[in-house]
Amino acid sequence: MERTTIDLxxxxxxxxxxxxxxxxxxxxxxxxxxxxxxxxxVYAYFSNIGGLKPKASIKSAGVLVGRVTGITLDxxxxxxxxxxxxxxxxxxxxxxxxxILTSGLLGEQYIGLMPGGDDLMxxxxxxxxxxxxxxxxxxxxxxxxxxxxxxxxK
Amino acid sequence: MTLARTFRRIGHSAINAVWRIGLATRxxxxxxxxxxxxxxxxxxxxxxxxxxxxxxxxxxxxAGLFVGMVLGLQGYETLKRYGSESALGVMVxxxxxxxxxxxxxxxxxxxxxxxxxxxxxxxxxxxxxxxAMEMMAVNPIARIVAPRFWAGVISMPLLAAMFSAVGxxxxxxxxxxxxxxxxxxxxxxMQSAVDxxxxxxxxxxxxxxxxxxxxxxxxxxGYDAPPTAEGVSGATTRTVVTSSLVILxxxxxxxxxxxxxx
Numbered sequence: 001m002e003r004t005t006i007d008l009x010x011x012x013x014x015x016x017x018x019x020x021x022x023x024x025x026x027x028x029x030x031x032x033x034x035x036x037x038x039x040x041x042v043y044a045y046f047s048n049i050g051g052l053k054p055k056a057s058i059k060s061a062g063v064l065v066g067r068v069t070g071i072t073l074d075x076x077x078x079x080x081x082x083x084x085x086x087x088x089x090x091x092x093x094x095x096x097x098x099x100i101l102t103s104g105l106l107g108e109q110y111i112g113l114m115p116g117g118d119d120l121m122x123x124x125x126x127x128x129x130x131x132x133x134x135x136x137x138x139x140x141x142x143x144x145x146x147x148x149x150x151x152x153x154k
Numbered sequence: 155m156t157l158a159r160t161f162r163r164i165g166h167s168a169i170n171a172v173w174r175i176g177l178a179t180r181x182x183x184x185x186x187x188x189x190x191x192x193x194x195x196x197x198x199x200x201x202x203x204x205x206x207x208x209x210x211x212x213x214x215x216x217a218g219l220f221v222g223m224v225l226g227l228q229g230y231e232t233l234k235r236y237g238s239e240s241a242l243g244v245m246v247x248x249x250x251x252x253x254x255x256x257x258x259x260x261x262x263x264x265x266x267x268x269x270x271x272x273x274x275x276x277x278x279x280x281x282x283x284x285x286a287m288e289m290m291a292v293n294p295i296a297r298i299v300a301p302r303f304w305a306g307v308i309s310m311p312l313l314a315a316m317f318s319a320v321g322x323x324x325x326x327x328x329x330x331x332x333x334x335x336x337x338x339x340x341x342x343x344m345q346s347a348v349d350x351x352x353x354x355x356x357x358x359x360x361x362x363x364x365x366x367x368x369x370x371x372x373x374x375x376g377y378d379a380p381p382t383a384e385g386v387s388g389a390t391t392r393t394v395v396t397s398s399l400v401i402l403x404x405x406x407x408x409x410x411x412x413x414x415x416x
Contacts, residue, residue, distance in 0.1 A: 006200060010207070010208060013207050013211060013309070014308075016211075016312075016316060017207075017311070017312025017315055020312070020318070020319035021312075021354075021358070024251060024318055024354050025350055027322075027341070028247045028318075028322055028344055028345070028354070029251075029345065029350040029353065029354050055352075057346060064346070
């Protein structure tokens with residue numbers, strides 16, 4: 001086969017391969033939706049994080065605003081310290097309320113942010129003071145059974 | 155003395171295996187050493203890219219499409235029981251990008267391009283073309299082997315990416331177009347679950363490693379083949395068998411290193 005034809009086909013091949021990679025990154029992966037470089041870090045303490053995992057999404061009014069970057073146990077207060085990285089475009093008041101929620105009945109857990117009314121905005125490295133822990137299904141069932149047992153028999 | 159003979163045979167084959175691994179490793183470093191001159195004659199690599207990469211396109215695209223479609227169908231059947239059909243996109247994309255894309259593409263590549271490489275070099279050796287090159291003071295590793303090696307290493311990640319991309323569309327076709335899973339949740343759940351660095355880049359690294367392993371095995375078997383018709387055919391068979399096993403073993407090791415830690 002002629003050299004120009006071979007060059008043409010190899011060019012098509014390489015371009016198609018790179019296009020497939022870009023398509024995987026943009027359409028299948030999350031490269032287009034979340035950019036790591038423009039973000040600021042905040043943290044919060046939860047008494048129970050349930051099934052929250054690193055890289056879980058952080059949403060406010062249902063919109064993805066950041067990701068959980070790290071979860072550690074603080075041995076001074078025996079609470080879970082959750083570090084989050086939020087998109088710089090979204091600023092939140094200092095009295096923002098963070099709660100661990102579940103998407104759907106069996107879905108994955110995420111952090112929901114409910115903005116407060118403070119004029120001061122959260123800055124890099126600050127703490128979200130108001131938090132609500134995850135609802136653990138076993139505790140809920142346990143409470144329910146306990147309450148049932150308390151009721152006088154009919 | 156049959157016992158001694160059995161042990162002797164085991165020892166012989168063990169020494170032989172280690173010997174061949176050592177030879178293959180030395181061969182790999184020789185390729186790297188002599189690839190400098192191969193890059194100066196880049197048209198040689200382009201010619202090999204045509205025969206290894208472009209000619210494998212059809213089989214990779216067709217196989218990727220069907221693997222994605224089967225994943226869509228089977229995944230739907232399983233996920234339907236738990237009422238989470240909307241996670242079909244996640245399942246198809248993660249399965250393809252992490253495992254099936256690199257592994258199946260590498261297996262196809264080994265049988266499509268690797269066997270051809272072995273047979274070609276084995277026949278060159280059998281017809282004494284390689285000895286003739288040495289007589290003309292042309293280094294056969296730099297002239298014949300290194301371009302094929304780099305063509306394999308370059309084309310393997312591209313082929314695996316195309317396999318995954320086509321497979322995702324196969325899953326989309328069966329899941330969304332035919333069965334009727336919600337299109338929005340198919341793509342959005344996929345995008346929120348597939349991480350660029352964690353999943354896609356690791357898949358690319360995997361296919362890069364597989365490409366290196368397959369081409370080194372194929373070239374070594376060809377270069378090392380006994381210069382007879384029987385020797386070349388045996389070497390071709392060994393290429394496909396060995397590289398398939400090596401791909402699957404390396405896949406386990408790489409998966410354990412990449413995704414096993416959490």
